[in-house]
Each structure stands twice: as structure tokens, then as C-alpha cells.
Amino acid sequence: MARLDYEIVIIGGGPAGLAAGLYAARARRKTALVEKGVIGGQIALTELVENYPGIPSVNGFDLAETMLKQAESYGTETRYEEVASVEREGKTWVVRTPEDELVAKAVIITAGADYNKLGVPGEELLTGRGVSYCATCDAAFFKDQHVVVVGGGDAAMDEGLFTTRHVGKVTVVHRRDTLRASAILQERAFANPKMEFIWNTVVEEILGEKEVTGVRLRNVETGKESTLDVGAVFVFIGQHPNTDFLKGLVEMDKGGHILVNEWMETGLPGLYAAGDARQNSARQVVSSAGDGATAAIAAEHYIAANFAAEE
């Protein structure tokens, strides 16, 4: 186990963490960005980002990669590890991973959010066999087939629209009778001849043994059940913050979102939270990047004020 000294450690490599990394490194603070999975977080799975000001349209993974290179060009180190715990040790924080202990003067939590699962029979068994949480990754395997998209938000519409390029037909199953997605995505979805909608309906079970063969549906108004023969189920039903490893350390709301003030301060000295991991995030690339920048500036001020004697 290596013990490594940093000034700022950022947990999570989505837009919030990447922006924080850029600002922290440009402040000439020794900075580590710790990522457990894929750089970019949720946008790594997004086909098109069209609402990041100044960039008319870009692939999500490409945007994340550009942000990473930009942060690294100023000195941010990227470490691919999963954080197990964060603890106070004297005047500093210790971020523990299975392999290392990263010591930091300030820690910025940008751990983001993970997609929710349906939690129905068949889902676990058939994940990767027709159940998918990433249409941009998997839609091409269902050429000309009939597939289901579950959900009614931006992600569901964006991924559903992408899926129509490959498959024969997309049926959107949504538990309400209206969509939550932004108006422009709704317009595109309703105008797309390959997309159709089943309202007020939930998925009760995913059918199939070796691969998805269909879904069992239930209308929440009438209680009536039905089945639909499909080759794949793409699930986009919201997300939950990745903050379990911080339970008991910082204050959170019931949903596990970390409470912060307008400087992204958690109330604990030198500990910040930004992006989807915090309460009341607007959950946009641009707002998360803004959060990350704010947190890094606050962390820089904190270090300058509290560690000045050592510099």
C-alpha cells in the first residue's frame, strides 16, 4: 500500500471532476483525479451533447476525453481506482482505495450518479443479453428488431432516438402519461416514425432464458397486464448518487445527495461536493462543470488560508 501526498484529491471523473481538476491544476496545486470506471461518467455513454455552450454538437465520450487531456495538460494525475473511504487525519484528509492512501489538504467529491435498475425479474440475468443501460453501446446488436425503451426523461428520449438508427421499431414504455424530457427531444421523439409510446405502464418482468425475448407489462391505471415480444430492453429510469462510501461522514438528504452551500462546501473543513453527487444539482454537463470549478476555487482559497505557513 502506497501513501501518496497531494494537495487536492478529486473523487470522480465526470464533468464536475474534470472541471475541478482543470482549475485545481491551473492553481498549481498537486492534484489527483480518482475514477473507478469510465472517464466522463454518464456523458461517456451519451451519443450527442448539444447543450454545452460553445460546442454545437459533440460525442459525449469525445467531450470527456478532451476535458481530461485539458486537465492533465496542466498536471492533474488520473488514477483508476475505487475509493473505499474518506477520513479526517489531523489537518488533512485520507482517501483510501484498495491499493493506496491518498493524503490531501482538500477533497472534492464529484462521484456523480449511477443509473437506476428496474429491479424486476429477468433484469440481472439478461443484462448484456438484451438488457442494456447504454443504447449507444448496444443498439447496433439489434438491427431491424423491435426493442423497448423504459423511461420518459432526456436520457430515454436521446437514447431512444439514437436506437431508431439501428432497430426496426422502438416502443417507449413510460409510467406516466406525459414525458419529462426537454421539449426539443419530445418533438423529435413524437416526429420519429419508428417510435411509439405506451403510457401509464411499467415493466413487470423481462422475459427470456438466454436472451431477451419479451417484456411483461402492467398498466398502472387499469392493472391490465400484457406482453410484448422484443429483442432488447433499454432502461433509462433516473439515477442515484454514488455517495454510499461517505455515509456517516457528511450530511446528506434522504436520497443520498450531499448538502452543500453555494461554494460547494460540505461544512467539514476542506471537503467539497459538486455535480450530481450534491443536492439540487441541475444535472447538466454545464452546471456540473460550473460546480467543479466553484469547488476547486473554494478549495484553493481554503488551502491558501489554512496551509500558508507550510508554503
Added chain:
Amino acid sequence: MAKPVEVTDANFDEEVLKAETPVLVDFWAPWCGPCRMVAPVVEQLAEEYDGRVKFLKLNTDDNVNTAAKYGIRSIPTLLMFKGGEPVDQIIGFRPKGDLKKTVDKALA
């Protein structure tokens, strides 16, 4: 052979099924973001296990027959072959430690 080599429908039998060592095949496609994250990790493993395990990559766009034969419906998928049979799989991006465990299991 330090870097993963491309395998195709045409030489899959020869390169994978008849191989004497365990073989890890990385099923990927150019348009898949997470696949681009997996690739460098697989390259590192190829260095570390050089000579003991063979590392190959298969483009699922160009080699649909092999992808279909093994029921690949999600990428990235890593399939571990031993004695011509798939013995383990990893679907989606995982940290290097998880991948190493899978490879070590095949070597045990």
C-alpha cells in the same frame, strides 16, 4: 506479442479455439466509448501476461458471425477462452484489478 492483435471471423478458430494458452478476446467497435477505455487496460495486461495468456481484439462491426456465435449483445465484452471454450466473461468497463482476477482464474 505485447500488444493485442486483431482477430477476425476467418482466423478465430485458428487463433482462439486452437490456442495452447488461455485467450482473452476483447469484443469492441469503433463507435463505442467505453470500449476505448477498456483497450488501454487490455494492452497493459497483454504486457504483464506476455507469453502466458494471449490477448486478441475482435471488431464486432466487421466480424458479425463470431459476435453472434458467442451471443455478444453488449460491448465492451471480454471473453476468456480456455481449451477452445469460453470459461468467463466481463461485460462493460471494469477496473484493471477485476480483469486481472479473471485472467488469474483462467491460469489457475
